[in-house]
Amino acid sequence: MKNQILHKGYRLITLLLTCVIVVGVCLAGGGSVANADSKLTDATVQKYEEQLDQLHKQQQDIQNTLTKMAKEGSSLSAQKQQVDTYMDTTQRKIAIAETLLAELQGKITDTKASIETTQAEYDRMYEQFWNIVVMNYEEGDASYIGLILGADSLSDFLTRMDHVSSLLAYNKSVMDTLQQTQTMLEEDKLSLEAKIAVQNETLETLQKDREDLAKQEADILKKIGDLEKDQAAAQKEYYENKKKEDQLDKELEEYLAELQRKNQEKMESGDWLWPISLNDYHYNSSGYGWRLLYGVWDYHRGWDLAAYRGTPILASKGGKVVIAQYHNSYGYYIVIDHGDGVSTVYAHCSKLNVAKGDTVKKGDKIGEVGTTGNSTGNHLHFEFRLNGKYTDPFNYIKNPPIKVIASRYNK
């Protein structure tokens, strides 16, 4: 029973309604001169209507484009965010790989230094070994003989021989140990080199990833930039159209005010009829004025009469049907021009029993209750308009036959 959008400021629609209403009044004016006039005014208003309609369509297209662009923009932002995340991870991985590589390189430098030290030590020991051998050799048999003869006894000789051989044996054992160390160090070096090679490969892959990601990011940024330019252009077009629309609205308003002044049609005297028979079940579900709808303040332009689908809708007073058609918000709706600038609106109908241009008498069945347009349940939205502007129905129906919610809260 709520029709939120309908009751919000559809100024353009109000204006269009106003214009049709005024034209209707002129048509109803009677007489050949009035008819000739009305044709002229109808054509002028029609021209405004067409221009405004075209602009409105353009604006809708731009809005659709802007919506698409916004979607594209958020998709690009999401992509950028993902690339940024990957980039961040890659940077961290690169940093780790670089640290690891530096550590490995430090280790290999140390290992190389150890190899050199070990090698030098080995070389020294090797030299020493040969020095011992050569020295004994150079001293020749004399020395050997000396060594032997110099021995006071066999045991002394053996001791001396033992001394030389143990020297050599010691030397040899040190050299063996050094060689073992050297072999181990060489193995270490090889293993480190292999690790470094792997790490270098990893780093290379990561750096390539980083390059790819940077390219992707640049692409996305370019797309975002292009999109922002397109958005700005579309918005500019939208605002320029809006200006044109406002200008046309203003011109039309002035034109209509002029027509309204010329309008001589008189309204039928007497009371307004309640638009639904009191024999048909119905109740007022929403009054006129500010109301809180889904937690949002909303201006309700009329009275809502909840009733069963198909309940007859009655013309509140005689007049001319100036609108009987479908509208996005109003659904199937009827506007009757009663003269003196007063018109009534009947919205969300399930059926229309009148057509534009029809003359109706008070109490005529003009349509049936429904829930077409922006409506969430079967009801009649009943409005009064004065010179095209919605106005409090209490100004016309002072004593409603059913209880009406006086929803005039202060906002």
Ligand SMILES: [Zn+2]
């Ligand atoms: Zn309503």
